[in-house]
Amino acid sequence: MLKIALPKGRIAKETLNAFSQIFGGSFEFEDRKLKLVKDDFEFLMVRNQDIDTYVMGGAADLGVVGLDVLEEHGSDVLRLLDLDLGHxxxxxxxxxxxxxxxxxxxxxxxxxxxxxxxxxxxxxxxxxxxxxxxxxxxxxxxxxxxxxxxxxxxxxxxxxxxxxxxxxxxxxxSSAYLIANKLSFVSKKAEILEIYSKLEALIKARN
The missing domain is CATH 3.40.190.10 (Periplasmic binding protein-like II)
Incomplete structure (x- = not known):
């Protein structure tokens, strides 16, 4: 199961909508809940400034966070994809x-x-x-x-x-980036690259 940390607010909604499009079904957090488990994914609702901390610490395999946060924190994560969100x-x-x-x-x-x-x-x-x-x-x-x-x-x-x-x-x-924990990218490479490819195709189709 892949754990994915999302920031609260509009970017989370847009990211979950993207997952709904590429994997089918509905991805929505219940009111005030901070975890969403569906199929092979576990989404975590995290404060924007803490996303990279969760990913670096291995609590999440992937995260969606603004480039400004990554630059400010000097985050030791893999920057996989500009999601063209949250400009x-x-x-x-x-x-x-x-x-x-x-x-x-x-x-x-x-x-x-x-x-x-x-x-x-x-x-x-x-x-x-x-x-x-x-x-x-x-x-x-x-x-x-x-x-x-x-x-x-x-x-x-x-x-x-x-x-x-x-x-x-x-x-x-700045815009929202898909980031990955370095160890997760090795141990769960196939699953992560599948998400990467599907999101990249969605972004290209949207543009």
């Missing part, structure tokens, strides 16, 4: 979308929950930064002068706009 961007945001004048600051204060992506991005630009780690509501930080800018995930941009901010630089694009 978003990681952007630098400022009040009004104003461009940052890097020549006028000795240290840029950046509010974010994506510490590693942020540090890597600004280090590549040779810009000294002070990272202010926040778990949420990062848009508030520049408004109260806690930070000069933010680095955050942007889907529609509505949250930034409603708080007077806008993206000024794009760091990376």
């Amino acid at each position: 978003c961007k990681v952007c630098v945001g400022t009040i009004g979308g104003e461009q940052i004048d890097y020549n006028k600051t000795s240290e840029l204060r950046v509010a974010t929950s994506l510490d590693n992506i942020t540090q890597k991005y600004f280090s590549a630009k040779a810009v000294p930064v002070k990272i202010i780690h926040l778990y949420g509501s990062v848009e508030l930080a520049p408004l109260v002068n806690l930070a000069d800018c933010i680095v955050d995930i942007v889907e529609t941009g509505d949250t930034m706009r409603q708080n007077g901010l806008a993206p000024c630089e794009e760091i990376m694009k």
Whole structure:
């Protein structure tokens, strides 16, 4: 039996819908349950930021998680397939979308929950930064002068706009990836490659 960790929300629904299409039948979690067992699959409903931990630890053979999470965590997993779901961007945001004048600051204060992506991005630009780690509501930080800018995930941009901010630089694009535990890929290679092939064919047909 293959164990597959899915993030809560829209991506989980879209992934289960894909499994319904390629294997037939209905794949749906019952209300508030975190496990779904059907045929040769066991799906686990997991917080998005924890998906790669479950896969790396062997609690799940496969997982579906955003590329931004993989980059932030430096996850030691196999990235098998871009599922073309959950598209978003990681952007630098400022009040009004104003461009940052890097020549006028000795240290840029950046509010974010994506510490590693942020540090890597600004280090590549040779810009000294002070990272202010926040778990949420990062848009508030520049408004109260806690930070000069933010680095955050942007889907529609509505949250930034409603708080007077806008993206000024794009760091990376992200979408949901199918990932695998390295040992599972060896011990359950045939089953995993079957899923890979069917999902890849579905994505090509959809596009």
